[in-house]
Amino acid sequence: MIVIFGIFLLTLLVITAIAIVRTENLFVAVMLMGIASLLLAANFFLLDAADVALTEAAVGAGISTVLFLGALALTSESERSKPTNRLLSFTVVAAAALVLIYATFDKPRFGDPEAPVQTHVAPWYLEKTPEYIDIPNVVTAVLGSFRGYDTLGEVFVVFTAGIGVLFLLGGGKASGVLPEEKVNEGLRHHLIPRVVGRVLIPFILLFGLYVQFHGEYGPGGGFQAGAIIAAAVILFALLEGEKRALSVLPERVLLGLIACGPLLYGAVGVAGILLGGNFLDYSVLSSDPVKGQQLGILIIEAGVGITVTGVLLGIFHAFAARER
Secondary structure: OHHHHHHHHHHHHHHHHHHHHHOOEHHHHHHHHHHHHHHHHHHHHHOOOHHHHHHHHHHHHHHHHHHHHHHHOOOOOEOOOOOOOHHHHHHHHHHHHHHHHHHHOOOOOOOOOOOHHHHOHHHHHHHHHHHHOOOOOHHHHHHHHHOHHHHHHHHHHHHHHHHHHHHHHHOOOOOOOOOHHHOOOOOOOOHHHHHHHHHHHHHHHHHHHHHHHOOOOOOOOHHHHHHHHHHHHHHHHHHHOHHHHHHHOOHHHHHHHHHHHHHHHHHHHHHHHHOOOOOOOHHHHOOOHHHHHHHHHHHHHHHHHHHHHHHHHHHHHHHHOOOO
């Protein structure tokens, strides 16, 4: 039954993708892209990748849709058709699709216990995580500790991408600052969205904190929590307006969040060196190596969540500060 449902969702995803390409109305395309993200999130849940599904739902269906709508407010509603060589485009797409399909023939069967990943690295992680870190979520142990360098690199990628987008959208002035006459008042005069939003926002924030500090025991972590918390603040900005949102989290605070995440992550690594260990060796953070690992993961995940929250909110306010 799960396989049949997965095929059904993938079929809907293909239909949605074709509709996105075919439509000339950009607003319809944005809405369809949000639907495609929800379908992808459902597929990730079926594949037991709940942490990826949370990120896809929060960023793909939520925040990205809002950013696309913000970009749409700066351009026309319909696509401007240009004369193109459709035969050449179709040939390139068809050739790429055939290469990808051919590449799948050499992949192990889905769920094959004899696949290389199941017989080489994965068994070691499953065996050593209870001994070295003593947390049930092996994914968090791998990303936060065993492959901590990779996650640090991802944090700096998010940091650099956020700074780059702010430079592109800032236009020479600080992001998130609107002239008084251009301040978006939001939907505060619409009773139903405002009441429903006020009910939902506290629960979204609570769930984001749960995902942040419960990542060692269930799906989640800093990336997912940062996206969920940012989605809650963006919803508040849409309902109450830019001025209220910036009064809650001013621009300087957002810039501080963007910078503090990588600094906090790196500080944990430096602390490991100062205490006689290696960079990002959390074992030396406590007299009990296992407790040290748990403490280190908790701190670096907080750094990841802070960075993701700051970058997403900074980009949102940069879009909102653009002149219509």
